[in-house]
Amino acid sequence: MFNPVKIKEGLYWAGAIDWNLRAFHGFTYSTHNGTTYNSYLLIDxxxxxxxxxxxxxxNEWRQRVSRVIDPGEIDYFICNHAxxxxxxxxxxxxxxxxxAKIVANQRAKDxxxxxxxxxxDFQIVKTGDTLNLGKKALRFIEAPMIHWPDSMFDYLEDDGILFSNDAFGQHYASTERFDDELGLDLIMNENAKYYANILWPLSPVILKKLDEIKKMNIAIKMILTSHGLSWRTYPQEAIESYLRFARGDSAKKVIIAYDTMYYSTEKMALSILEGILSQGIEARLYRLPVSDMGDIIKDLLYARGLLIGSSVVNNNILPGVEKFLxxxxxxxxxxxxxxxxxxYGWMKDIAAKSTEETLKDAGIKVALPSLNIKYAPDADELKQCFEFGQKFALEVKKD
Known part of the structure; x- marks a missing residue:
């Protein structure tokens, strides 16, 4: 029932497929398509x-491994992440x-x-150490905070295969194992969602590690991930995507994320949207409580501009907006x-002030003074909303 997948002679995928996972990291990340936990057998x-x-x-893992080799014959278990x-x-x-010895860095052992x-029985390794398996050897590259302190990559020399653990992975359950089997657009979309929801705050660390690997002058012909599909046809595209994400490259595009009580803020949002579009800037509108947070964050990865909208309740912003912030x-x-x-009704600036403080704490530039309208917007105020959208679009256009 649980069959392994031969990747090449002496190398097999022997992981597990979680078809039913719908949330990850304590419901902070939606996983509409499940995930996989990838494990690999290297036989020399x-x-x-x-x-x-x-x-x-x-049980699923054991069966896949056992269909390739008796687990009692395994000499090393390599733990790249605990x-x-x-x-x-x-x-x-x-x-x-x-x-079997467990091969790990000191942080993973701990x-x-x-x-x-x-x-x-542990064998502790660090960056630059190698494990000789016979004809083949693995070189270890510690990658702390991508995304735990213990994270580590393994590089199969001569074959040019990088075992990247969580890096370059996606939460996607399928019987297919590789990027070229389901299409580059699909895997890139899931790749972006994974980065945005898990790795985004670690971007400076990722840039530094990618530069370090580049200076090692190793040929990366294939990337075998610990989640989702692996990269046998498009490994360089995967690396380039991480470079773009980690640099903060984005398009001249706006995400409008809002919530509303009696649709006044929604009317404002729609007029603001029209103002943005009138300047030739792409924009997307999300009402927060009924939109998927993980998908919005993925879309924000690609967008330069963000507008936050909220009514006032109990001297605060609405809960869905607060959660997003x-x-x-x-x-x-x-x-x-x-x-x-x-x-707002009678507390004009309170929602704006708390939102702007949080945006600044998140390292986000606040470009324009807030637009606050009492009760429902009239025709003149909707015109103000349209003009607000135009002005914000001009801010996004700036280099």
Missing amino acids: DKVALIDGVGAHFF EPDHSGAIPEMMKLMPK ALLKQYCSYW FELKGLHPLNKTASFFGS
């Missing part, structure tokens, strides 16, 4: 099992691999022992320009 004179799966997927979705099944699998309280503060999106608009 010595045998290495690379990366693990979550605890609930032990987060439970990649390590939860390790305690059970180690019972089937009595001679994390494994703290989570599972087991006493395994909370996410932005943690993600710290790069090179964004923003402003606030909204309707």
Whole structure:
């Protein structure tokens, strides 16, 4: 039932498919299409099992591994990352691999022992160390904070294969394993959503690591990820996408994210949208409580401008807007320009002030003074909204 996938001679995918996952990282990231937990068997004179799966997927993992080799013949388990979705099944699998050493960096060892309280045999590695398996060798590249302190890549020398763990991955469940099987547009969309919702605040670290790898002068012919599809045809496109994301490259485009009580703020949003479009700038409108947060954040990755709209309730912004701002503060999106608009009853500036403070805390430039309209906008005030959209579009057009 659970068949492995041969990648090339002596190398197999032996992970697990989570068809039903719909939220990740405690409901902070929507996973409409599930995910995979990718694990790889590398067979040479010595045998290495690379990366693990979550605890609930032990049986699936065990069966795929066992259809290639008796787990008792495995010499090394390489733990590139100790987060439970990649390590939860390790305690059970180690019972089937009595001679296997766990190859990990010191941070991963510490994390494994703290989570599972087991006493395994470890071989500690660091950047530049190699593991000789016979004809093939793995070189280790520590990648701290991409996205945990223990994160690590492995490079299969001669073959030019990078085992990238969480980097370049996506949450996408399928029986297909590679980028060229489902189309580049699909994988790039999921790749962007993963980066925006998980890795965005780590962009400076990612830029530095990619530069470090470039200086190593290694040929990367294939990238094998720990989630979703792997990159055998478009590895350079994957790397280039991370460079763009980490630099904060974006298009002259605006995301309008808002909520409304009695549709006054929504009327403002629609007029602002028209004003933006009149300047030849693309824009998308999202009402926050009924839109998917992870998808909005992915779209914001590509957009230079952000407009936040909210009515006032209990001297504050609406809860859906507050939640969105909370996410932005943690993600710290790069090179964004923003402003606030909204309707109010008797507390004119309170929503604008709290929103602008949070935007600044998130590292986002506030370009225009807020637009606040009492109760429902009349015809003249809707014209003000249109002009506000035009002015904001001009801010987005600036280089």
